[in-house]
Amino acid sequence: MRQQDGQRAALFRIVGFILACLALSACSPSDHSSSASLAGEQGRGGAMLAYEHELQLLLPQSEIAPRLQATREACETARFGACNVLRIEQGAGRADITLRIAPAGVEPLVAMAAEGGELGQRITSAEDLADAVDDTRRRQERLKAQQQRLDELATRKDISVTDLITLSKEQAGIENDLQALAQIAAGHQRRLDTNRVTLSFLPTGASSRSSHLSQAFSNLLDNLAEGAADALEKTSYALPFLILAFPLFMLWVWLWRKFVRRRT
Template identity: 90%
Template sequence: MRQPDGKPASLPRVYWFVLACLALGGCSPSERSSSASLAGEQGRGGAMLAYEHDVQLLLPQAQIVPRLQATREACETARFGACNVLRIEQGAGRAEITLRIAPAGVEPLVAMAAEGGEMGQRVTTAEDLADAVDDTRRRQERLQAQQQRLDQLASRKDISVTDLIALSKEQAGIENDLQALAQVAAGHQRRLDTNRVTLSFQPTGASSRSSHLSQAFSNLLDNLADGAVDALEKGSYALPFLILAFPLLMLWVWLWRKFVRRRT
């Protein structure tokens, strides 16, 4: 299209607006929501950290139960690696599932659970298990050394039957303690090798006012509990003075009555 002077006519502004809309439309809401992800974590450089993730997933009301069931099935069938369901809770319009999975499976599992919705608040925490692991190892080494000494005593030929029976009881006790510590150590290692993930499914567009009210009531109960504790603590300081003041008050009343009787 040319103008009368032979120069090409510029495109109307509406054309540029349409082109801009088409360019922006290439990124649909579903693609933007799917770009949000939550990667699993694991301690690096020898750090003994146990990671936990709390994720809020916003979904249409009709998709909450199917997404919960799909997440449970994916975990139980080890779709994204070894996984164990720890807890499931369903309420009016909401659901929650807690599971433990290897770090590599956290991201695909959360992405699958958030399909058709979007991710809300995400909180990741880590607990340092270095002291607990070291304490368990020291206790195991101490019990193993004690077990070896008892085995040496039990192998002596000059040991009496009574002493042998006593040694057998101590050996059995040490063996039970070692088995209990082995279970504790296995639990620590499981927490280090996997991530605990809690997925909270909530309806999209839920009233923020109701959430604020629930939070206000929750804070109210906490404030009432704290106030009651403070009142009891302050009252405990005043209690000894009240105990001492009561007999003094009774003595003052008795003296006052006696003085009044004398005057009459």
């Protein structure tokens, strides 16, 4: 009897210890309560990388609209450096703002926008623009060489009026192409010198639900794609046998009918 009481007491102590650990873990600070921060990025070592950031900020419902407005004003007034607002979207219980800012201004801007909030999903991606920049530069050099040759021909004294008119048209076309390429090159440089930042203001508690739903839909599409690919691959293996089996089947049917007719 005493042995059973001792076992029960030991069991109670173990259960109490487990409950105490669970209570301490529940009281410990959550990872989501950490202050939201996002540092700007720029290509290093000659890399031509255009960085983009997507960040979810969890705030009380009443704070979303004022925080969106404050973020917009900070960008438009260049509070943290040169900044341009690209897109603003407001919906039921949420708001999104997309802007382009120098890397040094990303962290203070995000810290201001997320003050008192929680960090949700964060995505940083980069696009390599090296090929696009090199292609634009090669096209500019080729057009400039053509422009120089046309300028030399236009200075010749023996050139006719008709040829001069033709040269003038070609020079105008090359000049237009060079201006278009200059705009493209300026756009590439702007993407290299700045970061594109998208801030999504969500009510507290919405991040986990949205992430679960997006993950579910993402997995659904992936599963459909994989299933379709597997089905096509298996069908491709079986297709030659089906093609070969069809005439054999028709031949068997013809022989069977002929055999039945002879018996009748």
